[in-house]
Every structure is written in C-alpha cells, then in structure tokens.
Amino acid sequence: MAKAKLTREQQTYVVQALACFDTPSVVVAAVKKDFGVVLSPQLVETYDPTKKAGRNLAARWRALFEETRKTFLEDTASIAISHRAVRLRALQRMADKAENQGNMVLASSLLKQAAEEVGGSYTNRRELTGKDGKDLPVPVSPVTIFQLPDNGRG
Numbered sequence: 001m002a003k004a005k006l007t008r009e010q011q012t013y014v015v016q017a018l019a020c021f022d023t024p025s026v027v028v029a030a031v032k033k034d035f036g037v038v039l040s041p042q043l044v045e046t047y048d049p050t051k052k053a054g055r056n057l058a059a060r061w062r063a064l065f066e067e068t069r070k071t072f073l074e075d076t077a078s079i080a081i082s083h084r085a086v087r088l089r090a091l092q093r094m095a096d097k098a099e100n101q102g103n104m105v106l107a108s109s110l111l112k113q114a115a116e117e118v119g120g121s122y123t124n125r126r127e128l129t130g131k132d133g134k135d136l137p138v139p140v141s142p143v144t145i146f147q148l149p150d151n152g153r154g
Contacts, residue, residue, distance in 0.1 A: 015061050018048045019068035089146055
C-alpha cells in the first residue's frame with residue numbers, strides 16, 4: 001500500500017487518538033469513517049512515539065502526543081464510562097440485546113454485573129458505622145468478663 005499523504009488535521013487526529021490509547025486498527029477505522037482516507041495500521045503506528053515504528057516522529061507530533069497523553073491520563077472525568085450512570089445504561093442496552101437474541105447466559109451475567117455496580121462492588125468505599133448509621137458495637141473486653149473477685153485484699 002502506498003503511503004497516504006495526510007493533511008495536518010488528519011495527522012493531528014491520528015496522533016491524538018494514539019495518545020488516548022486507541023489501537024492502530026481502531027484509528028484506521030476512525031480515519032476511514034471521519035475522513036474517507038484508507039490507511040494501514042503500520043502507517044498509523046509511525047505516529048506513535050512509544051513504538052519502534054514511531055521512533056523518528058517529528059518533534060511537533062511527539063510534543064502533541066505527550067501533551068495529549070498527559071491530559072488524557074489526568075482528566076478521567078471527561079471519559080463517559082468513568083461515570084456509574086453511563087456504565088449502567090450501557091449494561092442495560094447490552095442486556096436487552098442479549099435477551100432479544102436469546103442469549104440468556106450473557107443477559108444473566110450482565111444483570112449480575114449491573115447489580116454489583118449498583119451495590120458498590122466496584123468502589124473502595126467502606127462503611128465505618130454500624131447498621132443504619134449507628135455506632136459500631138464496642139466489643140466486650142475478655143478481662144471484664146473473667147475478672148476475679150477482690151476478696152477484700154484491696
């Protein structure tokens with residue numbers, strides 16, 4: 001395949017997608033869809049400075065890659081799947097599709113995953129109170145239970 005001549009806009013798109021951990025094949029499909037340009041995964045990989053194929057990437061694209069990667073890693077709030085409501089909606093769509101296709105094992109698995117999501121199985125929160133927010137019961141000290149009588153020895 002001949003090396004495609006990409007515009008600056010297309011090059012920027014490829015570099016930023018790779019910086020956001022998209023695979024070369026995902027980037028190829030996205031470029032074809034968005035720009036109508038057919039690329040090979042090997043060509044796309046030349047825009048990734050973390051790969052051997054991209055070791056000679058121009059400083060301008062390397063800087064854009066590093067800046068985009070840094071921003072991407074620091075700003076998880078902009079990633080939709082990091083929000084519980086988005087994950088639940090996606091699980092709902094998948095469960096509905098699996099059920100409509102008659103794949104009850106997958107539907108059951110997705111429903112279980114949704115229940116775990118709602119139940120907080122995927123969080124690191126710990127409840128440090130007793131039931132209904134009351135204080136935890138204080139364990140009775142074994143010394144208090146087995147304390148011997150004083151017998152007047154003071």
